Amino acid sequence: MNENKFDKMMKSYCDRETVAFCFKDNKNTVRFTSVIAAILVLAVITAIMIIPNNTQNSFSLTVAAAESEYVGVTHHVVVKDDMYYVSASESESDDISNDIVGENSEVEYLYTRSFLKVIGENIEKVRAYSEKGNLAIAYFAKYYNVTDKYHYENFPPADDVPDSLLVIPYVKNVKGKFVEASIETWEERCELGYSCVDIVDINRNSDEKFISISCYPIDENGKAIMPEYFSSDCNDKVTVEVTYLNGEVQKKYANITFEENNMIVDIIS
């Protein structure tokens, strides 16, 4: 190969003809680029409005995974009072709302690949990761006028997770508080036996609504530091940056504790 050919090939490699990775829009036909060879996971979400005067909305996520026993299983998502609750059901006619709208509901989730979707007035991100076995996780985020809510339940022990899979540890709803951590922060800081944690919400009972939180531990002088890990039994006071829905960012102190692989972050000031 000579230099001229190399230049041409590099140009062609980088400026290839391709279909853009699209957002899904209810009004238009969506085209996604072809994905996944090893484990094929395709998630389709449709929004279903229930009774107009009911505060509940729900939509279904149907996941097809080539190697998953959850092929064809529909996961219903119910939104009530700005909270998302996800439950797996094999029948769309199952009335699941009473079962899953609760603080300690046991739900199962299915992983799938992430994609970004625009539904009506909201941009929603659906991200889940396929997992071999009996467990799956999905979470839904809205970045437009509502809080982010996630549920993760019944995660497998670390030993059961195949080496080739991306793992998100579960974060459990504990006594009305939802636990949150940033996937970009905790994966370098948390040693829970998993690679990373993901964002949920903090202080559900608070009037404050958050978009995302990044956590930095602080030392005895109150200075924020970023160690490699938190040990699973550590109880630290951390500084958190809270991004509010109006875009304002504030630093606050928070206590973090761990209970049975749950990480709890309590903002204290």
Add this chain to the structure above:
Amino acid sequence: MKKEFENLVAEHGLSLTKLCLSLCNNSIDAQDLYQSTWEKAFKKYRLYDKERPFEKWLFTLCINTYRDSLKRFCKRRILNFSTSEEQERFLASIPFYEDDKDDYIALHSALKNLNREHREVIVLYYFKDYSIDELSEILTIPEGTVKSRLYNAREQLKKELNFDE
């Protein structure tokens, strides 16, 4: 703001897709990078200086997201999507791929062997014909560093691809 943002996605989506595909080794990771970049752009849009070309700001976000993802992936177990079928599909989107299949496969393999810093600079250089100072701005590194990385990346690629003298 949402409508404005959607227009930006429509205008710059394809460019960003191409960049993501060139940075990543497979279309799955490229999709994630694409999505994460737009997510960040949406969150940070209020911080965007409208005096600055949007595409360069977007590409800077993309590069930073790419760097962060590499840092995360080196510490976690990841799903491997780089099968031969996926690679074939991935390469098929390159113009003239069918004409020079072996050479493109060799190029793709050589690019995969570049480290992150070299890959970033050489992909951006060929993608948009950016000048050194433009690359410096997007990559947030000094111009001298851009030149040095570009030179080293090309030298490594020349060596791997057995350039004719």
